[in-house]
Amino acid sequence: MTAMDIHEILKYLPHRYPFILVDRVVELEKGKHIHAYKNVSINEPYFSGHFPHYPVMPGVLIVEALAQAAAILTIRSEGTSLDSNKVYYFVGIDAVRFKKPVIAGDQLVLKVVISRQIRGIWKYAAVAEVDGQIVTEAQLMCTARAI
Template sequence: MDIHQILKYLPHRYPFLLVDRVLDVEAGKHIHAYKNVTINEPFFPGHFPHHPVMPGVLILEALAQAAAILSFKTLGTLPTDDSVYYFVGIDAARFKKPVSAGDRLDLHVTVQAHKRGVWKYKAEARVDGQVVTEADLMCAQRDLPAAAEA
């Protein structure tokens, strides 16, 4: 999937879209996507000015965005303006190496379970084949409350 296809599956936009390409996706099973981390990322001037490191929470967010694409592909649907795909849990998160400008962050997510709209995943981010972050994620799609009429 190129960026134009990804934009159909994720409501995120700059500066919060953290998936650049999907290399492989098998509905109900797994996804392999990536994010090119460049020095132009909006978080680098403050994290850290003399040693740019991608914040760990954004690595987890990138994994969750890949998981969302996998979920929508599995369901055979696209997101709508009436719902949102939330992070609802993160367990066993480990940050093994820093991610820096110039790295390609490979995102590997596998479906562990899906029940009543809650998805559980095993997620791993790699740079040059080495695991930099791993976690068990939970996400859920929820309907947004109807806007109150004026």
């Protein structure tokens, strides 16, 4: 089991402000699963336009947060880092469901499990929760390419 703070996360993800969507990893088992957090603040840049009268985190950013958690899991499982000669790409999303809006003040709990890895394609079952309730679920895929 591995926990990671934001400084450690930034060693593995190429994303930076305003697009880093994982604040903390509380559990990571290489080759298995990750459990991470995204703290949703009213200061998020997207809230000014989505929507000014009722700020809601865009669903595509919830999926992106899940994808970033999956990327951390994959990179750590492979034993690589940002210094490697690989770039990890998000290549597929299936069965996405948005069940409840995510608003300022929520803590988004990101849970991603590797469901399969074959011929350079990683598949994941991903769930985002707030207060123990599922807000988003999806099946994700990524691949790595040498640079």
